[in-house]
Amino acid sequence: MRIGHGFDVHQFAGNRKLIVGGVVIPYNLGLAGHSDADVLLHAISDALLGAVCEGDIGRHFPDTDESYKNADSKVLLAEVMSIVRAKGYDVGNIDSVVIAQKPKFAPYIQEMRRTIADVLKTDQDRINVKATTTEKLGFTGRGEGIAAEAVCLLEKVE
Ligand SMILES: Nc1ccn([C@@H]2O[C@H](COP(=O)(O)O)[C@@H](O)[C@H]2O)c(=O)n1
Ligand SMILES: C[C@@]1(CO)OP(=O)(O)OP(=O)(O)OC[C@H]1O
Numbered sequence: 001m002r003i004g005h006g007f008d009v010h011q012f013a014g015n016r017k018l019i020v021g022g023v024v025i026p027y028n029l030g031l032a033g034h035s036d037a038d039v040l041l042h043a044i045s046d047a048l049l050g051a052v053c054e055g056d057i058g059r060h061f062p063d064t065d066e067s068y069k070n071a072d073s074k075v076l077l078a079e080v081m082s083i084v085r086a087k088g089y090d091v092g093n094i095d096s097v098v099i100a101q102k103p104k105f106a107p108y109i110q111e112m113r114r115t116i117a118d119v120l121k122t123d124q125d126r127i128n129v130k131a132t133t134t135e136k137l138g139f140t141g142r143g144e145g146i147a148a149e150a151v152c153l154l155e156k157v158e
Contacts, residue, residue, distance in 0.1 A: 002089060002154040004051025008042040011145040020098060020105065020146070021112025021129055022074045022119065027103045031146060034063035038073035040098055040129070043148040044116065045073070045080045047094065051154045052087045074119050081120050084154065091122045092153035097130040099140050099147040105131040 016030025021040040031037035045057045054060070060083075061068045061076050068076075084090070094116070098105055105112075109129050117124040134141040 001092065001156065002051040004047040004049070004152045004154070006043040006046030006048075006050060006056075006150045006152075007147070008039045008046065009139075009145055009147045010037045010039045010042075012143065018103070019073070020148075021108070022077075022115035023108050023111045025103060025105070025108055035061070035068055035071040035076065036073050039146050040096060040112065040148040040150070041073035041077045041116070041119075043150040044094060044096060044152070045077050047096075047150040047152040048077075048080050048084050048091075048154070051152055052084055052089060054083055054087075074115070077116075077119050085157075088157055089154040090157050091120055091126050092155040093126045093128070094120075094150060094152045095128045095130075096148060096150035097132055099132055099134060099149070101133045101136060101141050101143050105129075 010031035010033050012029040013032035018025045018027040018030045019036050019038045112129045113124050113127045117127050
């Protein structure tokens with residue numbers, strides 16, 4: 001078994017879609033980034049890479065590479081999962097949290113779980129997504145951006 005942890009932050013920006021957990025969320029702001037800036041999928045990708053000692057997504061998909069401009073983070077996550085499987089592991093479970101004062105993510109959590117499970121080719125009951133505010137404290141509380149954190153457990157495939 002292997003454990004991994006991932007953390008990511010993206011700043012709010014105008015003229016961008018808000019995409020979190022592979023789901024387009026209706027909101028007046030999106031997130032800035034080289035890719036589609038899906039903060040949750042980036043945290044999950046880093047947790048998976050961390051669990052197999054493969055560094056982080058910045059190493060595998062550098063933001064200096066134009067081919068990743070506006071990249072769909074579901075595609076990056078699928079590539080990360082290929083690395084994990086090539087090393088002989090599969091998902092045990094993933095737990096995650098999106099940290100944002102606004103918007104409200106609760107209505108989209110099930111769709112995020114389903115989307116992430118589909119990308120990882122695993123069962124939805126192995127994927128958990130939570131959301132929390134920071135009670136108006138800090139950069140998330142001031143509505144400057146969104147943070148996400150994820151932990152994963154990987155099981156060795158015999
Ligand atoms: N952006 C968010 C933040 C929170 N939620 C949901 O609200 C509940 C209460 O959050 P607290 O930060 O006050 O503990 C929490 O259980 C989340 O499900 C949300 O949907 N979107
Ligand atoms: C995903 C990558 C690559 O497009 O760009 P960003 O969308 O800026 O995201 P970040 O979380 O900074 O991580 C790694 C990057 O290399």
